[in-house]
Amino acid sequence: MxxxxxxxxxxxxxxxxxxxxxxxxxxxxxxxxxxxxxxxxxxxxxxxxxxxxxxxxxxxxxxxxxxxxxxxxxxxxxxxxxxxxxxxxxxxxxxxxxxxxxxxxxxxxxxxxxxxxxxxxxxxxxxxxxxxxxxxxxxxxxxxxxxxxxxxxxxxxxxxxxxxxxxxxxxxxxxxxxVNLEKFKEKPLSQNPVFLFVGRIIKDKGIIEYIEAAKIVKEKYPEARVQIVGYFDTNPTAIKEEEIYKYVNKGIIEYLGPTNDVRPFLEKCSVYVLPSYHEGTPKSVLEAMATGRPIITTDAPGCRETVVDGQNGFLVPIKNANKLAEKMIWMIQNREEVERMGKESFRMCKEKFxxxxxxxxxxxxxxx
Missing domain, CATH: 3.40.50.2000 (Glycogen Phosphorylase B;)
Known part of the structure; x- marks a missing residue:
């Protein structure tokens, strides 16, 4: 056919x-x-x-x-x-x-x-x-x-x-x-607190809340790295490039640009974060799970399909930077649990996705 x-x-x-x-x-x-x-x-x-x-x-x-x-x-x-x-x-x-x-x-x-x-x-x-x-x-x-x-x-x-x-x-x-499990393989977690977001740079992906949470996290743990990988879009909720660089210049976030291969970035992070308002089922989260990363995402359509709260990560309310920061800080403070959650992400991905x-x-x- x-x-x-x-x-x-x-x-x-x-x-x-x-x-x-x-x-x-x-x-x-x-x-x-x-x-x-x-x-x-x-x-x-x-x-x-x-x-x-x-x-x-x-x-x-x-x-x-x-x-x-x-x-x-x-x-x-x-x-x-x-x-x-x-x-x-x-x-x-x-x-x-x-x-x-x-x-x-x-x-x-x-x-x-x-x-x-x-x-x-x-x-x-x-x-x-x-x-x-x-x-x-x-x-x-x-x-x-x-x-x-x-x-x-x-x-x-x-x-x-x-x-x-x-x-x-x-x-x-x-x-x-x-997710292609031959292409995305389980990798050791970064020993340092490195949070990663991958996606279009639009409001509906929760970028604003991610940046606000980064401010809170870095006040307590200045060594934490909060990264963004993705491209600027023409979506109605798109965020302007200069808005992002305002926070890059202040040292709050790192903007690493767009990419055709997210694997090197996933391998260098310890926790994957997607504070999106709605998704189908986010492929970026599935790829992070396949590499054995714990997930922080929102209790929103599509996103909640990927996380069993407390098992392979956390679900937080949408548009709530404080709760997001709280869970990011928890990940920094509970290294052994982060390792366990990462392994659970990989298991879930293999079984379901x-x-x-x-x-x-x-x-x-x-x-x-």
């Missing part, structure tokens, strides 16, 4: 879906990857992995221009017509909505979507939000055309069901995107 994987951002096809695409190819299927970035820029990178890459014009991951969205929809429609896939697998909001609708119009027989998280627009608490109302309507239409929709946490699926956007029988639960187990559910559901 010919399977088309639709994304609104090409790099995520490597970061989140490469193992899944390999599993599909290993089962004898042809895979086509489609995203807005140019074929000139990305075609060769995919060709090296024996995957055909096609560009879909007009889709802007965080854009709000309806004209560009219409152009994007017709571009997806054109690409699906030309490539004639047997099945379409879409993830990320815009490619789920426009991709699933386009696939149905073209007559694709197998249509699947993966919800990696509901996102900042959907989780906007403003009941009068026009953008949220439009998004709900679009999701309802798209989900109606799907054979199945994969969800990574029960909070998201419950919210979508309660909103009347999908029939419960279409939902298939998976344990995040999984192995990418091969996750991909098996996806491929079985898609009859591949």
């Amino acid at each position: 010919k399977i088309m994987i639709l994304s609104s951002y090409a790099p995520t096809l490597f970061y989140f879906r490469e193992d899944m695409m390999k599993a599909m190819m290993n089962s004898g299927h042809e895979v086509i990857a489609a995203a807005p970035e140019s074929e000139k820029e990305w075609g060769q990178k995919f060709k090296e992995r024996k995957i055909k890459y096609v560009s879909i014009e007009g889709i802007e991951r965080t854009g709000t221009n309806p004209i560009k969205d219409i152009v994007g929809f017709f571009s997806i429609l054109k690409v699906i017509k030309r490539e004639k896939p047997d099945k379409v697998f879409a993830y990320q909001a815009k490619t789920i909505i426009y991709g699933c609708i386009a696939a149905k119009l073209v007559g694709v027989k197998g249509i699947y979507a993966l919800m990696g998280g509901l996102g900042s627009v959907f989780r906007n608490n403003d009941r009068k939000s026009l953008a949220k109302d439009i998004l709900k309507m679009e999701y309802k239409v798209a989900f109606n055309f799907c054979d199945n929709v994969f969800f990574q946490n029960k909070d998201d699926s419950k919210e979508i069901i309660n909103a009347g956007l999908i029939k419960e029988k279409k939902i298939v639960m998976i344990n995040g995107s999984g 192995d990418v091969n187990k996750v991909n098996k559910v996806i491929l079985n559901t898609m009859n591949l």
Whole structure:
């Protein structure tokens, strides 16, 4: 069969879906990857992995221009017509909505979507939000055309069901995107207190609280290192570069820049921290667990899937820098427990979040 994987951002096809695409190819299927970035820029990178890459014009991951969205929809429609896939697998909001609708119009027989998280627009608490109302309507239409929709946490699926956007029988639960345990291996913890955050530098990831907590921690333990790895984004909740460097210059945090390989940074840290407001199931946490790191994250949708409080780390309330700092300080003061928690993270990851187990559910559901 010919399977088309639709994304609104090409790099995520490597970061989140490469193992899944390999599993599909290993089962004898042809895979086509489609995203807005140019074929000139990305075609060769995919060709090296024996995957055909096609560009879909007009889709802007965080854009709000309806004209560009219409152009994007017709571009997806054109690409699906030309490539004639047997099945379409879409993830990320815009490619789920426009991709699933386009696939149905073209007559694709197998249509699947993966919800990696509901996102900042959907989780906007403003009941009068026009953008949220439009998004709900679009999701309802798209989900109606799907054979199945994969969800990574029960909070998201419950919210979508309660909103009347999908029939419960279409939902298939998976344990995040999984993590490749051959690539991410258990490593000794740093002997020094080094806290690490990896992700987009946006408010919804809890960056503000992380910095505020860093101030508190470093007042008591000035030798502690609080690090950020990630890129500056165009998301509506994006934080400006100069705002981050204000705290770098004060010695409160270390900004280590973006990276294509988080493993060297994970290996040098002792505790992984993600104070996010909401996630699907955070892949960065799974990678930290695979390397044997204890986790501090929030008791929020998606994040709470990764931590048994007190076992492999701690869950803290969202938007609460004081509680976050309290648990970071506890990690500094309880070295033996930190070691134990790191080992428990690795055990949990191996048991629940192995990418091969996750991909098996996806491929079985898609009859591949």
